[in-house]
Amino acid sequence: MRNLIILFAFAILAASCEEEKGYFLSGTIEGVEDGTNVYISEISEETERPAIIDTTQVQNGKFEVDLEENNQPNLSFIAFDGIEGNIIYISEDEEITIEAYKDSLRSSRISGGKENRALNDYMSHLKEVNRKIKSGRADMKEAYNAQDSSRFATLQATEQEVKDNDMVFRKKILKKNQDSYVSLMILMDMLNMKVTPVKEIQEMYQNLSEDLKQTTLGKGLEKTLEQRAIVAIGNKAPEFSAPTPDGSELSLSDAMGKVTIIDFWAAWCKPCRAENPNVVKIYNKYHDDGLNIVGVSLDRPGQKDRWLQAIEDDGLEWHHVSHLEFWQDPVARLYNIQSIPATFILDENGVIVDRDLRGDDLETRIRELLN
Known part of the structure; x- marks a missing residue:
């Protein structure tokens, strides 16, 4: 009986030790020098970007780190000095094991935790x-x-x-x-x-x-x-006002037509410039029928001359505005622009009816709306 009690006590102790291990990360990686730094990052609530929370080093092809327990899971990353890319995993209060592949970190194997x-x-x-x-x-x-x-x-x-x-x-x-x-x-x-x-x-x-x-x-x-x-399809486009090339202010409501395209672009954007001839063709064909365009440039501060030269070179004879603040342009931020070219098509009431169309698809949609 006494032996059973001792065994039971050892079982409880072992279980307790496992529970205390909590969020523990260990891994293997071949072909990496001893002392190579390993960085553990997770998405920061303040910046919404990856931030380093701990580091360790590779020794004899292995690495491990005991991390602070998490109250909730988080998107996490492992990166190594001198190796391109990272390993994506989800932090959990579990023992997580990584089998990392130096030549292809994204193909690494992760185990541990639901x-x-x-x-x-x-x-x-x-x-x-x-x-x-x-x-x-x-x-x-x-x-x-x-x-x-x-x-x-x-x-x-x-x-x-x-x-x-x-x-x-x-x-x-x-x-x-x-x-x-x-x-x-x-x-x-x-x-x-x-x-x-x-x-x-x-x-x-x-x-x-x-x-x-x-x-x-x-x-x-x-x-x-x-x-x-x-700025979802079916919602009214947010009103805005921004500087024109001559320094005056133009509002969206003042530039509206029967159909209006808000075109986010920039002089430095090659795909935008490649699409411009098609937009010019459509504008020239349908402007008299009620098509208006407002070009919103994401050109950089101090590069107004490049913006104006691109307008002239590409023959963009419609309304133009820009704060020349690159990705921080207030209109671009209002419309949640993450990449360019980006277009929004509005009906005569200012409702967004379509977006991000190119080439023949853009012309077909404009023709449908005007008819």
Whole structure:
């Protein structure tokens, strides 16, 4: 009996030691010199960017660090001195093991904790989707070069089917894992893909657990969704006023037509300049029917001359405004511009009816609205 009590006591002690280990990170990496610094970062709530929270070093191809316990999961990263890229994982109060590959950090294996198991499943799915699309694109290139339009169209349809199935898979994960951190990552990916209406993503976000919404990524996603909703299709475009090339102020309401394009661009933006001839053609064709354009430039401070020269060189004979504050331009921030070119198409009431169309798609939409 006494022996049983002793064994039971040892079992309790062992369990207690395991629980005290908490958030513990260990890993292996081959081909890295001893003393190489390893940086552990996570998303900071203040900056919403990765911030280093601890460091360790590689010794004999191994590294480990005992980290402060987390009240909630967070998107985290491991980086090594002299090695490009990083390893993405989710911090948990668990022992997390990393098998890192020097030549491909993104292919490293992560184990430990239910959140990282879910992350592994999601990343495996993404790799398979990307593999299928990459393979299909190579086949499309061959079909295009062979002028096989029938096969090309079939491959296009197959790619769309892959994308549709991917979206179905994501929504299934979201429905089954409303308390999993990976659901936040999926919603953020869907938002950045710009194929799912913001309102639909907001509804899926509201179905997540309150604990998830209180994480750093959860709060950041909610904030981003609110910003994107302001300029979502179906909402009235936010009013703004900004300096014109001659120094006066122009408001959006003063520049409206039957159809209005707000075109975010810059003299330094090569894709913008490449699209300008098409926009000029459309403007010249439909301006007399009621099409107006307001160009909002994200040119840098002190480079007004480059902005004006680009307007002249490209023949952009419509309204132009800019604060010359690069990505900090107040109008760009109001419209949550993350990349350019970016366009918003407004109807005569100032409601956003479409966005980010190019080439023939842009002209077709303008013609539909004016007719």
